Each structure stands twice: as structure tokens, then as C-alpha cells.
Amino acid sequence: MSTTQKAQVVLRLQGVTKRFGPVTANENVSFDLHRGEVIALLGENGAGKTTLMNILFGQYTADAGSVELFGVPLPPGAPRAALDAGVGMVHQHFTLADNLAVWENIVLGVDHLTAPSLKPREVKARIRDLSQRFHLKVDPDARVGQLTVGERQRVEILKALYRDARILILDEPTAVLTPQEAEALFATLREAIASGLAVIFISHKLHEVMSISHRVIVLRHGKLVAERATDTTNREELAALMVGAEVSAPTIAASPPGAPLLSLRAVSTPDQGAAPGLKALDLDLCAGQITGLAGVSGNGQAALSDLLSGLIRPANGEMQLHGTTPHRWSPRTAIANGIARIPEDRHKTGTIADFDLTENAILETYATRFSRRGWMNWPKARAFAESLIKTYDVRCPGPDIRIRLLSGGNMQKLILGRVLEEAPDIILANQPVRGLDIGAVNYVHSMLAQARDRGAAVLLISEDLDEIMRLSDVTHVISEGRLSPAFARGTMRPEELGSWMAGHGFDSHGITPGGPDAA
Amino acid sequence: MDLLDILLSASFWAAAIRIASPLIFATLGELICERAGVLNLGIEGIMVAGAFAGWIAVWAGLPLWGGVAVAMLTGMMLGLVHSILSVPFGLSQHVVGIGLTLLATSLTFYTYRVVLPEVSSPPKITAFQPYEIPLLADLPLVGPALFSQTPLTYAGFILAALTALVLYRTPLGLAVRAAGENPSAVAAQGLSVTAIRMGAVIVGSGFMAVGGAFLTLSAFDSFFFDMVNGRGWICIALVVFGAWRPGKAVLGAILFAAFDALQIRLQQTGIGAVVPYQVFLMLPYFLSILALVVMSRRAEVPAALMVPFNKGER
Numbered sequence: 001m002s003t004t005q006k007a008q009v010v011l012r013l014q015g016v017t018k019r020f021g022p023v024t025a026n027e028n029v030s031f032d033l034h035r036g037e038v039i040a041l042l043g044e045n046g047a048g049k050t051t052l053m054n055i056l057f058g059q060y061t062a063d064a065g066s067v068e069l070f071g072v073p074l075p076p077g078a079p080r081a082a083l084d085a086g087v088g089m090v091h092q093h094f095t096l097a098d099n100l101a102v103w104e105n106i107v108l109g110v111d112h113l114t115a116p117s118l119k120p121r122e123v124k125a126r127i128r129d130l131s132q133r134f135h136l137k138v139d140p141d142a143r144v145g146q147l148t149v150g151e152r153q154r155v156e157i158l159k160a161l162y163r164d165a166r167i168l169i170l171d172e173p174t175a176v177l178t179p180q181e182a183e184a185l186f187a188t189l190r191e192a193i194a195s196g197l198a199v200i201f202i203s204h205k206l207h208e209v210m211s212i213s214h215r216v217i218v219l220r221h222g223k224l225v226a227e228r229a230t231d232t233t234n235r236e237e238l239a240a241l242m243v244g245a246e247v248s249a250p251t252i253a254a255s256p257p258g259a260p261l262l263s264l265r266a267v268s269t270p271d272q273g274a275a276p277g278l279k280a281l282d283l284d285l286c287a288g289q290i291t292g293l294a295g296v297s298g299n300g301q302a303a304l305s306d307l308l309s310g311l312i313r314p315a316n317g318e319m320q321l322h323g324t325t326p327h328r329w330s331p332r333t334a335i336a337n338g339i340a341r342i343p344e345d346r347h348k349t350g351t352i353a354d355f356d357l358t359e360n361a362i363l364e365t366y367a368t369r370f371s372r373r374g375w376m377n378w379p380k381a382r383a384f385a386e387s388l389i390k391t392y393d394v395r396c397p398g399p400d401i402r403i404r405l406l407s408g409g410n411m412q413k414l415i416l417g418r419v420l421e422e423a424p425d426i427i428l429a430n431q432p433v434r435g436l437d438i439g440a441v442n443y444v445h446s447m448l449a450q451a452r453d454r455g456a457a458v459l460l461i462s463e464d465l466d467e468i469m470r471l472s473d474v475t476h477v478i479s480e481g482r483l484s485p486a487f488a489r490g491t492m493r494p495e496e497l498g499s500w501m502a503g504h505g506f507d508s509h510g511i512t513p514g515g516p517d518a519a
Numbered sequence: 520m521d522l523l524d525i526l527l528s529a530s531f532w533a534a535a536i537r538i539a540s541p542l543i544f545a546t547l548g549e550l551i552c553e554r555a556g557v558l559n560l561g562i563e564g565i566m567v568a569g570a571f572a573g574w575i576a577v578w579a580g581l582p583l584w585g586g587v588a589v590a591m592l593t594g595m596m597l598g599l600v601h602s603i604l605s606v607p608f609g610l611s612q613h614v615v616g617i618g619l620t621l622l623a624t625s626l627t628f629y630t631y632r633v634v635l636p637e638v639s640s641p642p643k644i645t646a647f648q649p650y651e652i653p654l655l656a657d658l659p660l661v662g663p664a665l666f667s668q669t670p671l672t673y674a675g676f677i678l679a680a681l682t683a684l685v686l687y688r689t690p691l692g693l694a695v696r697a698a699g700e701n702p703s704a705v706a707a708q709g710l711s712v713t714a715i716r717m718g719a720v721i722v723g724s725g726f727m728a729v730g731g732a733f734l735t736l737s738a739f740d741s742f743f744f745d746m747v748n749g750r751g752w753i754c755i756a757l758v759v760f761g762a763w764r765p766g767k768a769v770l771g772a773i774l775f776a777a778f779d780a781l782q783i784r785l786q787q788t789g790i791g792a793v794v795p796y797q798v799f800l801m802l803p804y805f806l807s808i809l810a811l812v813v814m815s816r817r818a819e820v821p822a823a824l825m826v827p828f829n830k831g832e833r
Contacts, residue, residue: 058709080709095707097700099819100693108697109708111690118688 007034009071010167010198011056011087016065018051018222025051027222028065033167038189038199040209040230042242043219044437049202052219053169057082057089069167083109088160092171092435094152098145103127105144106159130161134188148298150181157188168192169200174208175435178296179465179498186212204437205466206235218242243439252449252471254489258287261425261457262308262339267317269303276481277303280317283476283483285426285457290448291486292472293461294497300481301461302344305430308459309341310334322425335364340424342415344431344461346408350415353404357396358385360403361418384421392417393443409440416447427451430461445471465494479503521788531780532664536672539769539776541566541733543675545754546761546768547682548594548726553758554686555719556699556823560616561601562727563751564623565594569728571627574735574742575634577644586736587671587729594728595721597623602720607713609827620751628744646740647671671737676769678726683765695719699821702828712828727751756807759815774810778803 011033018026026048033039043049054060056067058079067074069085096105107123124140131138136154144152153173160168174182189199189212203209209216210230218226218241226241262285269277278300285291295301306312307319310331318325321337334341343349351360362370362381370381385399392413396406403411412432419427429448433441448471452458462468468475475492477484477500484500499505525531545566552559559565573590577583597619604615635641647669655666686692694715697705702712730750735742753775761768782799785791791799 079706083709089707091707093703095701095704097697097704098822099700100697104693104697105704107690108693108704109690109710113691113694113710115690118690118693120688 007036009033010035010069011200012068013052014066014068016052016055016062016067018048018055018060018062024222026055026062029219029222029224030065031217031224031227033198033200035166035198036193036196037215038193038201038213040213040216041200041202041219042204042206042209042216042238044204044242044439047219047242048222049219050171051222053089053171053200053202056087056169083163086164086166087169088157088163088165088167089169090153090156090160090171090173092175094156096144096152096155098143100144101140102138102142102144102147102155103140105155106140106162110163127158127162130158134158134161134191135184136161136188148296150177150296153177153185157185161192166196167198167200169202171202172204172435173201174203174205175464178463178501179494180502181296182208204441206238207466209238210235220244239438252290252445254473255288255452257289257473258455258457260284260286261322263318263320264307264314265318265320267307267314267319269307269312269315271481272303275302276300277315278307279481281481281483285459287425287455287457288452289473290452290458290460290471292468292475293459293478294465294468294475295461295463295478295501297463300478301430303481304478305341305344305428305461308334308339308426308428310339338422338425340419340422340427342412342419342427342429342432344434346411346415351403351411354402356402357389357394357399357406357414358382361385361388361399361414364418365422388414388417388421392447409436412436412440412444416444420447420451423454424451425456427456427458428461429458431463432460433462433464433467441467465497468497469494477501479506482506521790522785525781525784525788527660529660529663531784532660532777533667534780534783535773535777536664536668537738537776538779539772540668540672540675541730541738541750542754542757542772542776543679543730543769544733545727545730545751546757546772547679547765548723548730549754549758550761550763550765550768551682551686551695551723551726552720553824554699554763554821555695555716556702556821556826556828557602557605557716557720558612558616558755558825559598559601559720559723559727560613560755561597561619561623561724562616562754563747563749564620564627565597565724565727566731566734566747566751568597568623568627569594569731570735570746571631571731571742572728573732574644575630577736578642583645583647583736587732590728590732590736591725594731595725597728598721598724599717601724602717605827606716606720609829612825612827631742631744641741641743643740644736646735647737669737671733675733679765679769686765696821698828699823702823702826706828716828727754730754753807756811760807760811762814762819763821771810771814775803775807778806 009032014030016026016029029052041049051060055062058077058081061077069082069087075081103120103124106127107118127140130136136158138151138154138158144155147155173185177185193199201209201213213230216228216230216233216238217224218238220242264281264283266280266282267278268280271277275298293301303312307314310329310333313329326333326337347353358381361384366376370377382399388394389396389399394410394413394417396410427448432448433444436444448458448460460468460471473489474486475497476486477497479501480503484505545562549559549562569590572593573586576589577586581589601615601619604610605612649667650670652666656662686696694705694710698712698715705712705715731747734746739746757768757771757775760771782802786796786799
């Protein structure tokens with residue numbers, strides 16, 4: 001951008017350094033952000049992006065260096081200073097209160113606590129006005145707990161705009177969005193930039209970085225290793241800069257399918273609150289095949305994954321496992337039948353945060369493989385954990401530390417190892433790479449592909465179409481508990497899948513809640 | 520027939536409101552603490568301390584409202600102790616609360632003995648007298664039941680309305696509720712979760728102490744060791760019953776009090792001659808548990824209740 005030369009500098013970081021004991025999280029980081037500019041901040045997990053943003057927001061105090069906002073030095077360690085100066089941040093993990101209304105979440109902290117009234121009517125009017133101007137559709141009276149992830153993100157952005165933010169920081173904003181939603185977000189951002197907003201865009205997704213940013217700043221091990229004008233670089237170069245070596249995504253060749261290991265015929269499950277159940281679903285998971293399940297979250301993925309995990313039973317229809325109908329379906333029988341699970345939420349259901357790595361490594365098998373006559377065999381368990389750490393490259397000080405101290409990628413590697421070591425026939429991988437960096441993503445993907453080549457049937461549930469299209473041998477789209485036909489690898493464009501994800505196509509294909517036969 | 524007569528009598532409802540009054544104060548106090556994310560099990564002890572502090576202050580010569588203020592200040596000091604341990608130090612709220620109840624109760628008895636070393640029966644004070652609100656008190660049934668109470672009862676209802684107003688209509692109340700739902704959201708706005716939670720616990724504890732003081736300054740005119748008698752624990756249940764909403768919590772307090780007033784009257788009827796009186800004593804608690812089970816099904820617990828907030832922890 002030639003205009004950036006003349007544009008006002010809104011944020012200037014100079015020589016920012018932050019150490020935690022022996023670990024250097026940021027070392028001598030300097031850059032400028034201009035009015036109307038989008039900087040992409042690129043780096044793997046642990047590269048120091050979050051620390052940098054926390055320094056900006058006064059959560060941490062830098063050991064050296066300075067931060068200037070609109071030419072004024074930012075007082076260190078003052079959380080409100082950045083907010084008051086017009087910096088808004090949309091965190092990767094939304095900071096919204098579920099039981100409060102949208103407008104309440106937006107207005108929280110805007111007025112001084114001694115102000116006599118919240119003035120709900122004025123607040124809501126302003127929210128409606130903003131949401132119209134920036135195409136951020138959301139009902140101010142809705143409770144946040146009832147919103148989809150995409151809508152929650154809109155609330156976060158509205159929160160920043162409501163405060164007249166002039167700098168917007170987005171941490172992994174598209175990790176949870178459909179392609180259409182991501183496109184809408186970009187449209188919103190372009191509009192905001194045109195009106196003078198400056199944006200720092202933190203992401204792992206290189207194609208997004210290429211499409212939305214003007215400049216790219218790459219952090220590695222806390223250091224700023226490269227700064228590029230976006231139109232002078234390319235995805236390959238950025239990926240290499242990020243990890244410090246040439247990387248290539250694993251190429252996953254097609255493979256001939258084997259016999260179906262798990263079949264669902266006209267299976268229905270009851271709705272669970274706002275989340276739809278399955279509606280007369282037909283699905284085959286075949287040996288040696290990765291079946292992708294695309295869809296916006298909250299469209300029946302949870303029901304399907306609960307069903308396969310043994311948490312719920314089909315209300316109607318038939319489920320066949322290895323050609324027979326399983327008796328007394330429960331998580332225990334699911335594990336016994338060779339179904340391995342990589343749960344969607346590794347913090348909530350995948351691990352126990354305050355257990356150490358050894359204990360987490362044996363969560364599913366402690367009773368069978370690691371105990372005798374009711375007594376735990378800890379040396380064996382610990383040896384198993386150590387072998388997982390080694391084989392699956394889990395970076396950690398050792399098997400005795402609490403798993404909450406691990407990064408998401410390393411946590412996921414441990415779960416992956418735990419699952420794959422059992423040589424399962426069927427692998428249920430629910431959002432296996434959510435929030436992971438490029439290195440970890442490639443690793444998880446290649447391990448799933450290996451499991452497939454060994455003959456396992458893999459069900460890959462993901463909201464990331466890139467991931468689905470790269471890995472899956474066949475793809476289904478799920479929408480409101482209904483399943484699209486199977487699309488073979490390479491036969492669909494992302495836009496077509498996106499349209500199925502939005503719920504189009506089901507009716508014209510005669511897929512109604514009553515099932516294809518009913519039409 | 521008897522039951523209907525009781526339910527239609529003004530004196531029954533007047534008694535219910537009177538019995539409900541200390542519960543209303545203390546329930547509001549607990550509700551404020553819990554809305555901010557802190558379970559305050561010190562409530563029982565704080566009520567004992569409030570009952571004593573208000574009474575002894577009036578006995579020493581302060582006016583009745585001065586006694587209320589002294590009780591409130593006593594409660595706030597105990598609340599300060601609770602909040603320091605439970606909020607910045609993040610200690611177990613159960614342990615802190617039960618410890619505070621034990622501490623406050625024994626400290627009260629100790630002080631009682633120090634101040635009145637040689638009395639066999641505690642001295643009496645002149646308590647709040649019923650004040651009939653002009654015009655309203657003349658309404659049938661409602662008049663004598665609602666509008667012929669002591670000023671402290673009126674204060675309880677006003678406090679309930681004020682609490683609801685502050686919680687739902689002011690930035691402060693929003694911050695308190697958000698601190699109990701998702702403290703990170705509060706911290707992300709640059710507000711201090713610690714200050715908000717500590718403030719809520721201190722103010723809430725003050726209300727609890729006034730609830731205790733109602734017993735010595737309005738319901739009775741003296742202080743007895745076991746006069747609070749588990750009312751604090753009832754208030755914990757009433758907060759759940761009221762689904763953490765001030766209005767519903769007040770209704771719950773009145774409902775519980777009505778059961779209590781009812782059982783006393785039922786003992787004097789024909790059924791009372793047949794059924795052992797312990798059954799009647801049990802009645803309000805039994806019905807409360809029943810109501811609690813039914814009502815709290817859909818209640819939304821503040822999501823961060825009892826979760827200490829440590830800035831920057833994963």
C-alpha cells in the first residue's frame with residue numbers, strides 16, 4: 001500500500017521484551033500500525049503473539065521497550081489504558097457471559113460503575129445502528145448462551161465498535177466460522193478499514209492472511225523474524241518463515257474403500273435442547289477411508305458423535321457395527337468395539353486439566369491395561385506415557401506435569417497418541433485440529449491418514465472446509481440433523497459445500513426430515 | 520375449614536411478613552454475594568453477630584436506627600474478612616464461610632460475656648414498633664398484613680426493590696452479575712474482578728447482619744444465644760429457590776415464613792390434638808425442600824459461582 005506511508009501511525013511498538021523466568025516470550029519486537037491498515041500477525045502457538053497482545057492490554061508489564069498509541073506512550077500494566085485509547089480485542093476464547101443478554105454484554109464496562117442507569121433503550125438503538133452499518137446481524141435482546149459461535153463473534157466485534165475502537169485486534173477470528181461467515185466477516189472488516197480502522201489480524205490460515213492483510217509480521221520464538229508487504233510474498237514463503245523451515249502439508253492420496261465397519265440406517269435421535277438430533281440418517285464408515293462431515297456447528301454433529309461414542313442410543317433406525325447390531329450400547333461397549341474418540345473439546349472432555357500426563361494418557365484404558373486385580377500399575381502407566389511423549393513428539397518437561405500446562409497442540413498430540421496406540425478400527429475425530437498451529441495440524445492430519453492406510457475407518461467432523469476437502473475420501477454435509485449425499489474427493493467446490501452447509505439442496509434432493517424414502 | 524380460616528386471617532399474613540423480614544434482608548445479602556460469584560456460608564455467623572451488635576448498641580444508648588447501622592457495619596467487617604480470604608487469596612469458599620460462621624458466633628458469645636459478665640437474663644430494649652401507613656393500612660386484609668409492620672420490615676422491602684434496580688438497571692449491577700457469570704469478560708473490560716467481588720461480599724454481609732438485627736430490634740426486644748437458629752442456612756436455600764432473582768427470593772422468603780406461621784396455628788386446631796407437634800415444626804422445612812426441588816430445576820446458577828478468578832491463568 002503506498003498510502004500507508006502517509007497514513008497516521010496509530011500503534012508503535014519499540015523493542016518490546018518480556019521474560020518469564022528463563023523463558024523469553026518476546027524479544028525486541030518493534031513495528032508500526034497505520035490508520036486503515038491490516039497487519040497479519042503470524043506465528044505458531046508459543047511464538048509470543050498472545051504475550052504481545054497481553055502487554056498491549058496491560059495484563060503483563062514489558063521488561064523493556066515501549067508501546068505508543070496515537071503518539072502517546074501507554075502506561076505499563078494499566079488494563080484500561082489501551083481500551084480507553086480505542087483498542088478493541090476479539091479474543092479467540094470469547095469473553096462473553098452466557099446468561100446475559102447481547103446488549104448487556106456489549107455495554108459491560110462502558111459506563112463508569114457509578115453511573116446511575118444503563119439506559120437499555122439507547123444502548124439497543126445504538127447496537128442496531130452499528131449492526132446495520134457493518135452488516136453484523138444480531139438481536140440485542142437475545143441471550144448470548146443461545147447464539148451460534150458466529151453470532152457470538154459478531155457480538156465481540158460489536159463490543160469493540162460500540163467503544164469506538166480505532167484499532168481492532170482479532171485473535172484467530174475465522175477458526176470457528178463457515179466460509180460464508182468468514183467472507184461476511186471480511187466484508188465487515190473491509191468496510192471498517194475504509195472508515196479508518198486499523199486491524200491486527202492473528203491467524204494461522206495463510207490464505208486468509210493473503211486475502212485480507214496489507215502487511216504480514218512473522219513471529220518465531222518471541223522474535224520478529226520477518227516483515228513483508230502482503231503483495232510481495234506468498235503462502236509458501238510465509239509458512240517457511242513461520243516454522244523456520246520448509247513445510248509442506250502432507251499430500252493425502254485417494255485410497256480404495258474397504259467394507260463398511262459401521263453403518264447407520266435411517267437412524268434418528270431426539271433433539272437436545274436447541275441442538276438438533278439426527279433425522280433418519282444413513283451413513284457408512286468404510287475401512288481405509290476418511291469420511292468427512294462438514295457443517296456449521298450445532299447441526300447434529302454433537303448427536304452423531306454422542307451416538308458413535310455410546311453416550312446416546314438411536315431412537316429409531318438401525319446401527320450396525322462390524323455387521324452386527326451392538327448390544328447394550330454404551331461408551332464402554334464403544335471402546336470395546338474399537339471405536340476411538342478424539343473429542344471436540346480437549347479441555348472439557350478430552351483431558352482432566354489437573355491430572356498429570358501419565359494419568360491423562362491412560363484415561364480410557366486404566367482399568368484394562370494398567371491395573372491388575374484392582375491395583376494400578378503406575379510404573380507401566382508412566383512408561384506408556386513416556387513412550388507416547390516420545391513417539392508423538394509431545395513437547396513437555398515430563399510425564400509428571402499437569403496437562404493444563406501444555407499448549408493445545410501438545411495436548412492434542414497426547415490424545416492422538418492415546419487413541420492411535422490402541423490401533424482402533426474406527427476413529428471419531430471431532431474438530432481434531434481446532435486451534436492448533438500449522439506444524440501440529442500437519443502432524444495430526446498425517447497421523448489420521450496413516451491410520452486410514454492401516455485400514456481404519458475415520459470420521460472427520462470439522463467446520464473447516466479446507467481440512468475436510470484435503471483429508472476426506474468422501475464428504476457429507478450435515479444440516480439440521482440431515483445428511484447430504486456422499487461427495488467423492490475432488491468433485492465439489494467449497495462454495496457448493498458451503499451452500500449445502502447453509503441448508504440449501506436438501507429439499508431439492510428430496511432429503512426431508514422423514515428421510516429420502518419418505519419423499 | 521380451619522385451614523381456610525387461617526389463610527384468610529390478616530393476623531396470619533401479618534405474622535408471615537414479620538417472620539419473612541429477617542430472611543428477606545439476609546437472602547438479599549446472600550444473593551448479592553452469589554451473583555458476584557462468591558458463596559457466603561458465613562451468613563449464619565454474620566446474622567448472629569448482627570443481632571448482637573445492633574442490640575448491644577441500642578442497649579448502650581444509640582437510637583434504633585443507630586443499632587441497625589452498627590449491625591450493618593459489623594456485618595461489613597466480617598464480610599471484609601470473608602472477601603479477603605475468598606477473593607484475592609482464592610481460598611475454598613466453603614471452608615472460609617463455615618470458618619467465618621464459627622468465628623463470628625463464638626466471637627459474639629465472647630463479647631456478650633465480656634460486656635455483660637454478671638447478668639442471668641439479657642436486658643431488654645425498646646424495639647421498633649409497628650407503624651401503620653396512612654390510608655394503606657385501612658385496606659382490608661392487605662392493610663393489617665402488609666402496612667402495619669415495623670419500619671425495619673418496610674426497609675426490607677425497599678431494599679429488595681433497590682437491589683433489583685441496581686442489579687438490572689445500573690452499570691454497577693451489570694458488572695456484579697458479569698463477575699459471577701464470566702469474570703474474564705469483566706477483566707477484559709479493564710474492570711477489577713477482585714474489587715467487584717469483594718465489594719459485593721462486603722455489602723451483602725452488611726445486609727445479612729441487618730437481617731440478624733431485625734430479630735433483636737424488631738421481632739423481639741432482647742438477645743438470646745440461639746435466636747438465629749439456622750435462618751442463615753434457610754436463606755442459602757431461598758437464593759436458589761428464587762433463582763438468584765431478588766423478587767422471586769422475596770416471594771420465597773414470604774412463602775417459607777407463611778409455612779412457619781401456618782404450622783404454629785395448625786398446632787392449635789383439631790389436627791394439632793392428634794398429630795405430634797414435631798410434625799408441624801418440620802412442615803416449613805419439608806415444604807421448602809419440596810418447593811426447592813420443583814423451582815430450582817430451571818434455575819440458572821451463576822456460571823462462575825464458587826470459581827476463584829486468577830488473572831492470566833489458563
